[in-house]
Amino acid sequence: MVIAAPTTTVAVRVLGVSAGYDHRAALEDVDLELPPGSLVAVFGPNGGGKTTLLKLIAGLLRPWSGSIEVLGQPAGQAARRIAYVPQAEQVDWSFPVSVWDVAMMGRYARLGAWRRPGPADAAAVSAALARVGMLDTRASQIGALSGGQRRRAFLARAIAAEPDLYLLDEPVTGVDLTTQEDLMALLQEETARGRTVIATTHDLAAAAEHFSTVVAINRRIIAVGPSELILDSELLSRTYGGHMLVLGDRAVIMDDAHHHDVASGHEQHYHEGAGERR
Amino acid sequence: MLSLFLDPLAYDFFLRALIAASLVGLVCAVVGTFMVLRGFAFMGDALSHAAFPGVVVAYLLHGPFYVGAAIASVITALAIGWVSRRGDLRSDTAIGVLFAGMFALGVFLLSLIPHYVGDLFGFLFGEVLGIGVGDLIALVLLTAGVLAVVAVLWKELLYSTFDPLGAAASGLPVEWLDYLFLALIALTIVVSLQSVGIIMVVAMLVTPAATAQMVTRSFGRLVATSVVIGALAPIVGLYLSFWLNTASGPTIVLVETSVFLIVLTLARLPSRASRALVESA
Numbered sequence: 347m348v349i350a351a352p353t354t355t356v357a358v359r360v361l362g363v364s365a366g367y368d369h370r371a372a373l374e375d376v377d378l379e380l381p382p383g384s385l386v387a388v389f390g391p392n393g394g395g396k397t398t399l400l401k402l403i404a405g406l407l408r409p410w411s412g413s414i415e416v417l418g419q420p421a422g423q424a425a426r427r428i429a430y431v432p433q434a435e436q437v438d439w440s441f442p443v444s445v446w447d448v449a450m451m452g453r454y455a456r457l458g459a460w461r462r463p464g465p466a467d468a469a470a471v472s473a474a475l476a477r478v479g480m481l482d483t484r485a486s487q488i489g490a491l492s493g494g495q496r497r498r499a500f501l502a503r504a505i506a507a508e509p510d511l512y513l514l515d516e517p518v519t520g521v522d523l524t525t526q527e528d529l530m531a532l533l534q535e536e537t538a539r540g541r542t543v544i545a546t547t548h549d550l551a552a553a554a555e556h557f558s559t560v561v562a563i564n565r566r567i568i569a570v571g572p573s574e575l576i577l578d579s580e581l582l583s584r585t586y587g588g589h590m591l592v593l594g595d596r597a598v599i600m601d602d603a604h605h606h607d608v609a610s611g612h613e614q615h616y617h618e619g620a621g622e623r624r
Numbered sequence: 625m626l627s628l629f630l631d632p633l634a635y636d637f638f639l640r641a642l643i644a645a646s647l648v649g650l651v652c653a654v655v656g657t658f659m660v661l662r663g664f665a666f667m668g669d670a671l672s673h674a675a676f677p678g679v680v681v682a683y684l685l686h687g688p689f690y691v692g693a694a695i696a697s698v699i700t701a702l703a704i705g706w707v708s709r710r711g712d713l714r715s716d717t718a719i720g721v722l723f724a725g726m727f728a729l730g731v732f733l734l735s736l737i738p739h740y741v742g743d744l745f746g747f748l749f750g751e752v753l754g755i756g757v758g759d760l761i762a763l764v765l766l767t768a769g770v771l772a773v774v775a776v777l778w779k780e781l782l783y784s785t786f787d788p789l790g791a792a793a794s795g796l797p798v799e800w801l802d803y804l805f806l807a808l809i810a811l812t813i814v815v816s817l818q819s820v821g822i823i824m825v826v827a828m829l830v831t832p833a834a835t836a837q838m839v840t841r842s843f844g845r846l847v848a849t850s851v852v853i854g855a856l857a858p859i860v861g862l863y864l865s866f867w868l869n870t871a872s873g874p875t876i877v878l879v880e881t882s883v884f885l886i887v888l889t890l891a892r893l894p895s896r897a898s899r900a901l902v903e904s905a
């Protein structure tokens with residue numbers, strides 16, 4: 347069953363948004379408009395607000411000021427049409443769940459409290475696992491997986507949710523090249539069907555090669571445009587500031603690949619209360 | 625030999641104690657599994673101690689103890705959740721402050737009572753053999769209620785425990801589920817107070833799941849294994865306490881602790897053997 351989504355000309359519209367944690371600002375005065383079907387890489391230095399931007403769009407964090415519209419509704423209202431995949435390092439890999447269990451979680455929100463997963467859900471999960479190449483590994487506990495398989499399992503969860511908007515935090519960080527190619531091919535298929543993908547990344551080469559749109563961010567939006575923008579060393583230097591060295595014609599970014607975004611222990615979850623109880 | 629097992633059953637109080645302790649072990653194992661996965665062991669200890677002033681006030685007002693315990697424990701649970709969510713204090717700090725403060729309030733109120741109150745000491749260390757018919761009925765109803773809520777919200781609790789961000793982004797009411805879970809812990813503790821007592825409830829909550837974690841990596845089997853341990857250990861413990869003439873609550877807890885230690889030892893053995901193989905190769 348496909349239920350017609352409200353027609354929108356933008357997938358995500360962020361207007362004048364400032365946000366942060368406690369009293370520290372992570373983003374200031376952000377404006378951003380992304381059309382449906384975009385394949386967007388968000389890049390910038392650690393602490394530059396990449397994850398914060400993703401959480402704002404996901405409705406996991408309430409902005410201090412400004413407005414956010416996602417899939418034609420205020421942020422947080424269209425939750426069932428959104429799939430969010432957190433950074434790998436935020437996941438407890440010793441948790442006693444299998445690949446299948448994780449992918450099935452993508453179906454939970456649409457099921458509601460009283461219903462158990464049925465044959466349609468099992469079929470959707472099987473199809474999602476087949477697409478990421480994890481059907482044979484479905485019974486494995488997630489801690490037994492390689493880095494690439496872990497990202498595949500979480501992408502299967504997102505696909506199983508059949509979302510209109512994918513929000514992926516570092517989906518290709520620390521994965522092997524084959525996995526990176528496979529995952530990007532999948533995301534390109536999804537955007538070809540009109541779904542929107544927004545991913546944060548540290549990997550500028552991957553961003554330049556695989557994404558159609560890039561957003562350079564360092565507390566503010568530095569630039570939004572086609573992925574060729576990444577080749578602009580002047581833009582890179584504005585984005586990364588002191589974290590970048592220019593060596594001849596090559597820019598070297600002095601930034602480690604780990605997550606240092608400001609403390610995120612107490613986001614405001616504000617889906618509830620607004621008629622969103624399902 | 626058989627009479628060793630059958631004779632105690634002739635006593636109504638023993639039969640009631642068996643049913644009560646086994647139910648308590650079961651509900652503690654279910655809720656405790658989610659607690660262990662959330663890293664909430666300390667929270668269990670805190671909420672049980674926080675129930676004490678409620679018990680004393682209920683005694684002073686001649687009301688049922690579980691109402692007093694439930695009010696004190698649930699309020700503390702929600703207060704801890706609220707304080708730690710606001711982010712002014714780390715949650716373990718908030719727990720430490722409220723837990724000791726509430727327990728002190730209980731002992732303070734207790735010291736105001738001029739006569740000896742042996743009944744109340746039963747709540748500290750457990751007195752499952754003293755459970756009356758009315759207590760047992762209340763226990764069955766509360767247990768059924770807690771288990772029903774967990775059964776209905778099984779997948780929501782699982783998802784929000786495993787990945788709160790992903791769950792919230794998909795539209796599950798994670799904040800609401802967090803508070804609900806705290807309330808479930810509080811109610812489970814209330815159910816358990818009479819059987820094992822305030823000081824040892826945390827063992828009933830945490831030990832079965834901790835034991836089960838060593839033998840399985842599947843969520844369903846984890847819950848099933850800890851339920852089996854949780855429901856059987858009190859039966860073994862009660863018989864032991866009957867035969868040895870020891871206090872029932874601590875005996876039950878010691879049975880669970882022994883099972884934990886045995887499984888821990890066995891779980892370590894293969895890895896040690898394989899390590900020896902690797903080193904000799």
